[in-house]
Amino acid sequence: MRREFTAISVLSMLIAFMAGTVICMQIANVETPSGWEVSASVLWTLEAAIFGTAVYAWRPAVSLVGWVLGIAGLTLVRVGLTVAAAAGLTAMSGGETIYPAMQNTADAVPRVSAILFSAMICYPLRLFLPERAPRRPADARRFAESAAVKSATAAAGAEGGVLIVTVKDRGATVEDESRMAAETHQAPPLPVPDMEGAINLPASAILAQLPREMVTEKALAVADSHDVPIPLEAILGQLREARVVVSISQVMEWLPSRVRKALVQPAELTLHEDAVELPLNLVVTRLPPEALALPPPSPPAWADVGTSEGVVFATTQ
Amino acid sequence: MASINYALKEISCKIVYYGPGMCGKTTNLQFIHQRTMREKRGNMVSLATPGERTLFFDFLPLEASQIHGFRTKFQLYTVPGQVMYNSTRKLVLRGADGIIFVCDSQWEKMRGNLDSFHNLIGNLSSYGYSLESTPYVVQYNKRDLPNIAPIEYMQYVVNPRQVPSFESIAIHGNGVFESLNAACTMVLAHLSQKQKAGVV
Numbered sequence: 001m002r003r004e005f006t007a008i009s010v011l012s013m014l015i016a017f018m019a020g021t022v023i024c025m026q027i028a029n030v031e032t033p034s035g036w037e038v039s040a041s042v043l044w045t046l047e048a049a050i051f052g053t054a055v056y057a058w059r060p061a062v063s064l065v066g067w068v069l070g071i072a073g074l075t076l077v078r079v080g081l082t083v084a085a086a087a088g089l090t091a092m093s094g095g096e097t098i099y100p101a102m103q104n105t106a107d108a109v110p111r112v113s114a115i116l117f118s119a120m121i122c123y124p125l126r127l128f129l130p131e132r133a134p135r136r137p138a139d140a141r142r143f144a145e146s147a148a149v150k151s152a153t154a155a156a157g158a159e160g161g162v163l164i165v166t167v168k169d170r171g172a173t174v175e176d177e178s179r180m181a182a183e184t185h186q187a188p189p190l191p192v193p194d195m196e197g198a199i200n201l202p203a204s205a206i207l208a209q210l211p212r213e214m215v216t217e218k219a220l221a222v223a224d225s226h227d228v229p230i231p232l233e234a235i236l237g238q239l240r241e242a243r244v245v246v247s248i249s250q251v252m253e254w255l256p257s258r259v260r261k262a263l264v265q266p267a268e269l270t271l272h273e274d275a276v277e278l279p280l281n282l283v284v285t286r287l288p289p290e291a292l293a294l295p296p297p298s299p300p301a302w303a304d305v306g307t308s309e310g311v312v313f314a315t316t317q
Numbered sequence: 318m319a320s321i322n323y324a325l326k327e328i329s330c331k332i333v334y335y336g337p338g339m340c341g342k343t344t345n346l347q348f349i350h351q352r353t354m355r356e357k358r359g360n361m362v363s364l365a366t367p368g369e370r371t372l373f374f375d376f377l378p379l380e381a382s383q384i385h386g387f388r389t390k391f392q393l394y395t396v397p398g399q400v401m402y403n404s405t406r407k408l409v410l411r412g413a414d415g416i417i418f419v420c421d422s423q424w425e426k427m428r429g430n431l432d433s434f435h436n437l438i439g440n441l442s443s444y445g446y447s448l449e450s451t452p453y454v455v456q457y458n459k460r461d462l463p464n465i466a467p468i469e470y471m472q473y474v475v476n477p478r479q480v481p482s483f484e485s486i487a488i489h490g491n492g493v494f495e496s497l498n499a500a501c502t503m504v505l506a507h508l509s510q511k512q513k514a515g516v517v
Contacts, residue, residue, distance in 0.1 A: 239470075240474060240477075241428075242427035242474050280424055280427060280466075284467070284470050292469045294472065295477075298478060299479060299480055300448070302450075302451075302507040302510070303452070305502050306506065310502050311382065311389065311501035311502050312382040313349075313357070313379065313497070313498070314354040314357045315352045315353055315354065
């Protein structure tokens, strides 16, 4: 928004100020017709009303502070215009003080012109007025009474009873993942089967998991004909977590020496700390069935439906 | 919480479909809505983003057969699966009498299933509930896709207690009513057990 306030805005404000001063001086020189005199209090009230309306018209969402600031700013500029015009008149007439000239420039007609010009001068500054915070729906009742829900309810009959309210995703309830992780609960531990042995994974599948800068064309070519034995003890303890992660140094140990020699170790990589995830589908499908054995079922009491009557829903087909 | 209205001879229960994003919770509800008789169901309310992702919840009121002279009504809800909407999930879960945990059978969603299951346990515990005290079934959805994990492994990851579980293809309706019927039967049996014990 503030990008709209450019050097051209400043230039136009200066020009308007000069034009306002000159016109105010010209009007102040014209003798006020009889019956046009207005008391100072009426003039101040009129001025505040005009400025207040102008600020609100320019920025309907203005905050109370912004509105007061706007009126004060406009008044200040108007006074500045009047004083500048009085100073100009004094200089032209060779007077010693500007007070007599100010009497003229503060009259009703020159003052109205100063008010109009101060509005023109300050118009570009409206962008800086603070706005009030947007209102948010207080609770779900407001949502239920919203136009979107009402229109969707009306359309529900035509849609065969499906009420779909499409709303803009504002991410209002967005929470960071760390909080969610903190709230998660660890499932009861399962005994890890004590099994020895290894499963063979294709070396190419493992190379695909390594950092790209490590893997050379030669390594890929050599890997095609090799399998990598992965010890079960490195896998079984992690199966419950739905992923198998091993350090790169461990992978390097398991790789056939020909493949290992064809790999490049980038300087920034720490083999012991950096890890790779083994492809779960290849790991699980190669496991012996005993590896996924569960203890005898221990369903909670509610799972015992006994002789309970089953629930039947009336379906159309 | 289930409510029993003895004057109207009516039982009302809340069933929540829980699971990771895009696993097919809304599809389950849509199929149920499609296939139940008009006079036995209300409107399905779905609060979704323009991309058809559930933003708040889906809701479908349903009436089942009479049991011991009582009309049984079920309010089916789904939660938004996306990780960021945990407050909403928690809110929808409040007062749930039964849960249908829907898993995505694809390999790449295994971790998401597990995270969602842990999240379910965490959210239940924030209300003082647990899976020991809340009837639930597990539904292994998308069994028609090519890159799916074997049931044995999915059981191992999300269902070590071996509660009733069902394979499903929600988009075609396979396994949808089986899961719902099992969950509802367990909810009513649990309610009856609690009544006998004088808890309700």
